[in-house]
Amino acid sequence: MTDPHAQSPDHWLSQSDIVFSVAEVEQALDRMASVLQEKLSGQPVILLCVMRGGVYLAGQLMHRLQLPARLDYLQANRYHGITGSGIVWTKLPELDLTGQTVVVLDDILDEGITLAEVVHHCQQAGAREVVTAVLTEKDNGLEKPLQADVIGLIVPNRYVFGCGMDVYGWWRNLPEIRALREA
Numbered sequence: 001m002t003d004p005h006a007q008s009p010d011h012w013l014s015q016s017d018i019v020f021s022v023a024e025v026e027q028a029l030d031r032m033a034s035v036l037q038e039k040l041s042g043q044p045v046i047l048l049c050v051m052r053g054g055v056y057l058a059g060q061l062m063h064r065l066q067l068p069a070r071l072d073y074l075q076a077n078r079y080h081g082i083t084g085s086g087i088v089w090t091k092l093p094e095l096d097l098t099g100q101t102v103v104v105l106d107d108i109l110d111e112g113i114t115l116a117e118v119v120h121h122c123q124q125a126g127a128r129e130v131v132t133a134v135l136t137e138k139d140n141g142l143e144k145p146l147q148a149d150v151i152g153l154i155v156p157n158r159y160v161f162g163c164g165m166d167v168y169g170w171w172r173n174l175p176e177i178r179a180l181r182e183a
């Protein structure tokens, strides 16, 4: 079998289907922004981007939110290729989270392990409130350690990419969401 890391980026497009179009993603982003806007009622927040996948949602939400925001990021990786394992933290937030309202932004809630650990970190760091927003949640039937407060789109139980999510490092920049076909 060919090493998936050696496949051309176009291979992944040819082996996948669009599950949410650009217009559907844009609508979901608008919806997420208005839910967050109402939930946060204009208070100052720290937007905390979970790198790298959260970067697309952070970029798309920032300009849709009318409230005083600061931006920080962390990096906690769990997936190598398309399979998950233990979390490796490579970057902690730099801002002091004590007493702050923190809005955690990530691309996908799959098994929920990453988001649960990030929320735990924010609470341990003294955040007053932690609100979680994910662009997608995977419909995988698993008992997850937490639910996100704001969810953009429910994706099927397949490996998905685009809008921040990668397939072997590629295509985080796609403005649509695609799902790999069964091998």
Ligand SMILES: O=P(O)(O)OC[C@H]1O[C@H](OP(=O)(O)OP(=O)(O)O)[C@H](O)[C@@H]1O
Residues within 6 Å of the ligand: 050, 051, 052, 053, 054, 076, 077, 078, 079, 080, 084, 106, 107, 108, 109, 110, 111, 112, 113, 114, 115, 165, 166
């Ligand atoms: O709900 P879970 O099963 O924990 O999976 C979700 C996490 O997996 C991905 O991160 P990844 O480790 O692939 O790092 P990346 O953001 O650099 O792609 C994604 O960005 C989420 O943070």
Ligand code: HPA
Residues within 6 Å of the ligand: 079, 108, 110, 158, 159, 160, 161, 165, 166
């Ligand atoms: O389906 C997925 N796609 C991209 N990244 C992910 N991280 C967990 N699940 C996924």
